[in-house]
Amino acid sequence: MSAVSGGPELAAEAVEFCSRLIQFDTSNYGGGRARGERECARWIAQQLADAGYCPRVLESAPGRASTVVRIPGADRAAPGLLVHAHLDVVPVAAEDWSFDPFGGEVRDGAVWGRGALDMKDMAAMTLAVVRCLARDGIVPPRDIVLAFVADEEDTGEYGSGFLVREHAELFSGVRVAIGESGGHAVHLPDGSRLYPIATGERGSAWMNLEARGPAGHGSRPNPGNAVTALAAAVTRLARYEWPVHLTPPVAALLDGLSTHLGVDVDLTDPAGLDRLGEAAVLVASTMSNSLNPTMLSAGYKHNVIPSTATAGVDGRVLPGAEDAFLATVDRLLGDQVSRAFVNYDAPVSARHDSPEFAAMAAALRAYDPQALILPYCMAGGTDAKAFSRLGIECYGFSPGTTPPGFARTEYVHGVDERVLVDSLAFGAGVLKRYLTAEPGRLA
Structure with a gap:
């Protein structure tokens, strides 16, 4: 240097x-x-x-x-x-x-x-x-x-x-x-x-999720339990594997590194990025959209099923993938859970x-x-x-x-x-x- x-x-x-x-x-x-x-x-x-x-x-x-x-x-x-x-x-x-x-x-x-x-x-x-x-x-x-x-x-x-x-x-x-x-x-x-x-840079999609259902006594069955519906939706979101979507800068980064290092990076292999060393972190979080649950809130008493349950989630959206991101979120939420943006900044x-x-x-x-x-x-x-x-x-x-x-x-x-x-x-x-x-x- x-x-x-x-x-x-x-x-x-x-x-x-x-x-x-x-x-x-x-x-x-x-x-x-x-x-x-x-x-x-x-x-x-x-x-x-x-x-x-x-x-x-x-x-x-x-x-x-x-x-x-x-x-x-x-x-x-x-x-x-x-x-x-x-x-x-x-x-x-x-x-x-x-x-x-x-x-x-x-x-x-x-x-x-x-x-x-x-x-x-x-x-x-x-x-x-x-x-x-x-x-x-x-x-x-x-x-x-x-x-x-x-x-x-x-x-x-x-x-x-x-x-x-x-x-x-x-x-x-x-x-x-x-x-x-x-x-x-x-x-x-x-x-x-x-x-x-x-x-x-990926866009920020911070959202509140809300599930609604009939309130009731905790000792009785409640098929519409809002807490259950929200927990299921949050679990589906957290476990979803977002598809790879290579934007131009990420594709250029991968191509440049592969050429420079003389390696082929297999994106289907969880360990494929390891061949890039420290540079792997630059790719790992930007190959796809992502969403992480960050907040949960529901109820006020052990024996009362509440009528609402809420969660906060942090979504990150790649340039050109905004529509696909929202369509996926809506599909995973199901009919009983709604979403509302707290903050949205485009990619x-x-x-x-x-x-x-x-x-x-x-x-x-x-x-x-x-x-x-x-x-x-x-x-x-x-x-x-x-x-x-x-x-x-x-x-x-x-x-x-x-x-x-x-x-x-x-x-x-x-x-x-x-x-x-x-x-x-x-x-x-x-x-x-x-x-x-x-x-x-x-x-």
Whole structure:
């Protein structure tokens, strides 16, 4: 891997900012309950203002704030670029951690704390890069809009959703966006490194299920028992084996890996993906739709059969498979159980044969000449779902690097989260190169 030439000041500032951002406890508890986002958004705005930019802090509800700034490019008529990162983090059980999850310690070659990988590292790198551009008097080739947003770890309604609904003018002329979570190193069985760039993500279909039946005494038979009907429907959903549906990025990822590694992957074999090593996780959850029961509620007394029983389920839908997903759910629910969306965000997709994808790939290869760059589809969701409603083509590109065996996916939303200092330096350098080059002209 080549040495990072983003400069020691850029790398040092990315580390400093990541540490400081972690120290803001921006835990998002869902249902509109969160903390620390306003203070964090204001701090970011101050760093931008100190560099000569003109940021805006926009509050969607008390304490729920996002910071947005537009950096003018050399060609104001060129399609603009959005760089987005969320400020909120999932809550922690501090007693399970071996250090203060909001301490932001810098030691042993890492920055430690909640959000280090999801995604205060990206926020820190972005902030460091644009301050570097201001110091060096560098004007990007196109307008760049930065959005540091609230509420991604819930529905996004207080963050990206609010910005898209109420302040769409801030994104005028923007045609492309980057955000979490692609561009990081994945180590392959042959010792090479894959940097997957997300060109799609599954849609989110959160639903409440409700079964209705006659109430009655618990000692008597009740063929219409709502609890029984709901339990049977939830069991059918949980046990259903969703058919394989390969979207273009997943097919391209599999083809690229098979060619690179010289292996054939048998998708009918449960162990077939094991031949891909660490890359298997990129494929396993994105070959099909999925649905998991997550909540159950019924009754109020042991000897009373209730008239209603409810459940919550988390459905994830691949691009192009929405109709098939809903038809399958309705068939499995049966006649006695109904569904209602709590939240639905459509799948997101972008082109992997675009100049933009090529520009990201070239920026990565500038720092790792042997990098294998392939598209993939994210299993979960990001703020890209909201921004795509403005006609913006969204990619997951948050570059970073780790050594073999670094349990990145386990730390995200897990215990003892940390990001390596070398990853922040690498990612900041890659981002600077990408943001200062015209798509399709990056050598």
